[in-house]
Amino acid sequence: MFFDHTKIFVKAGDGGNGSMHFRREKFAPNGGPDGGDGGRGGSVYFEATNQLNTLIDYRYKQNFSAESGESGMRQKMHGAKGNDVILKVPCGTIIRNAETAELIADLVEPGQQVMVARGGRGGLGNVHFATSTHQAPREAQKGEPGEEHWITLELRLIADVGLVGYPNAGKSTLLSVVTAARPKIADYPFTTLVPNLGVVEVGHARQGDGFDFVLADIPGLIEGAAQGIGLGHEFLRHVKRTRLLIHMLDGSLVEERDPWEDFAKINQELRDYDEQLAARPQIVVLNKIDLPEAQERWPALKAQAEAAGYPVFAISAATHQGTQELMQFAGDRLREIKREEEELAAAQVLSLENAPVLRPQPDDAFSVIKDEGVYVVRGKRVERAVSMTDTESEEGMDRLERTLEKMGVTKALEIAGVQVGDVVRFGKVELFWGE
Incomplete structure (x- = not known):
């Protein structure tokens, strides 16, 4: 589970x-x-x-x-x-x-x-x-x-690249083809009920230019996912760590849906959940290109994606057509993103040299408020002093009285209007003032 x-x-x-x-x-x-x-x-x-x-x-x-x-x-x-x-x-x-x-x-x-x-x-x-x-x-x-x-x-799963899209778009099939992962695959929506991870190897390890990355199959999102409909809230969190998204679109005509409309709806769900998710780099992928209906849809989808500034691929996860080219492109793009992140991190380090120094609040700082007739004193050092005092010991209570006076707590309570017999709360300990 x-x-x-x-x-x-x-x-x-x-x-x-x-x-x-x-x-x-x-x-x-x-x-x-x-x-x-x-x-x-x-x-x-x-x-x-x-x-x-x-x-x-x-x-x-x-x-x-x-x-x-x-x-x-x-x-x-x-x-x-x-x-x-x-x-x-x-x-x-x-x-x-x-x-x-x-x-x-x-x-x-x-x-x-x-x-x-x-x-x-x-x-x-x-x-x-x-x-x-x-x-x-x-x-x-x-x-x-x-x-x-x-x-x-x-x-939140730690994955470099996330597969997103409507249920039954072929994400699990692609994961099983390009990695050693073996997710459950069937021809009905919501086959994937949990995220699956796999490692993709691109390049040639023996030649020294090999590169691998973690690919996550995020369970199918639907309209209203950001509001918790379907499995939305359960798995949108896992997209947040990814650096790159592969947006899978179903090229078949099973449900008579327009792939580009599916793309827009899923991106709206990402935007509703977190503005930064929709701005994450994406690769648009039309799956099931081995089917005649997908081939008919491909020219229009390709033009729409390129006009919107997205790289676009046509693949068939089932027949492995175009999958290696897609993974090679994803690996190259991922390396570019990591280089950009390193440059940005270096720039941020330089900018911090002139940043203001933030100092923590001193331990002896405290506050006094009146809440429903009880004077509440909050502060790390004063609460510790009271909690560690044996209230049954006369000498201990005398020492506490001197400590509170030195810290300024006694004066602060008197200014707040405390009277003999009033309840004063220090953390979990309540005392009667003048006790």
């Missing part, structure tokens, strides 16, 4: 709690604090691999969690780090934040990795809070919660 998009939940491991422990040995009854730090929680990664070609592994399991870190122990012993989770996905997988649709990564090369949820930091043991005037701190940090997100995965 070809499964090319899904939504999953990932949760990194929480950091282990710091230990609040004091040495109580026979000859050191008041040995002072020796609580160790908690271990960092495991993180969640995605890694691209060539061993998979669908996302079927994520159809029946959508929740993945990394291991939490262990708590610190006496004698300043640190807790163990939680194990990471590495999720394998096919090359060509796009990873986005499900809530914001923000692009996290586009994994195209085998072995590429990206962290999607960072493990929480381990809490500090009470040994870190000892000072010359406070030698027996009864305070230790909680572990930081691990990041968690809903993630969308979308697979």
Whole structure:
């Protein structure tokens, strides 16, 4: 089964709690604090691999969690780090934040990795809070919660050239002729229900001028595909990575359709789905030229395509007529496109030399808003400080109060109108102001 998009939940491991422990040995009854730090929680990664070609592994399991870190122990012993989770996905997988649709990564090369949820930091043991005037701190940090997100995965096939056209135009037959792929072929529409890939070899490898490229047979599109009619939305995404399109047209008179009208309708569907798709270089191909009716249509179609600026070929996939010439032309055109892309990339690198430098927002930045009577404080550092504070510890709460004051959070809340007893939310933690 070809499964090319899904939504999953990932949760990194929480950091282990710091230990609040004091040495109580026979000859050191008041040995002072020796609580160790908690271990960092495991993180969640995605890694691209060539061993998979669908996302079927994520159809029946959508929740993945990394291991939490262990708590610190006496004698300043640190807790163990939680194990990471590495999720394998096919090359060509796009990873986005499900809530914001923000692009996290586009994994195209085998072995590429990206962290999607960072493990929480381990809490500090009470040994870190000892000072010359406070030698027996009864305070230790909680572990930081691990990041968690809903993630969308979308697979887009990595192919250089895509075969598009109406169902039963002969795309699968052409793929089987010019590559080693063996797609299902039958004389009825929608024979192809999943994209098929094959490698085309052109030129002469022994003479040093050989060249190969990946050819994808995209299942037949129909009118309304961009709106999800038929198999449209399921497979239009796979056209987006291709550099060149071979637009197959049916030269037979089975359904009394005009091939050029079919060409215009499919291009409109590509345009409706993504403006850039319709602008992709295309080669117009009239298939089934071995039939008399196709031969009658060829002169008019050839004139229309050339007038519109498209290279045009007449082939018969069934009898192999013209297929090698078509593949040779496609290979040559593809090499031209790649050279143009390299030149454009080089020009963009030069233009970036004078581009403005974008600096990330500092960790201690925060915002305060009032939402339905609750004051909500958002900010990476302040949320971490609150989540790692043991709210049952008086010393810990005193330290948090000083931290919030130093960061300017206290003043910001007072300006926003906070009163004693109001609820203030820091991430997932809610406190009563003045508590």
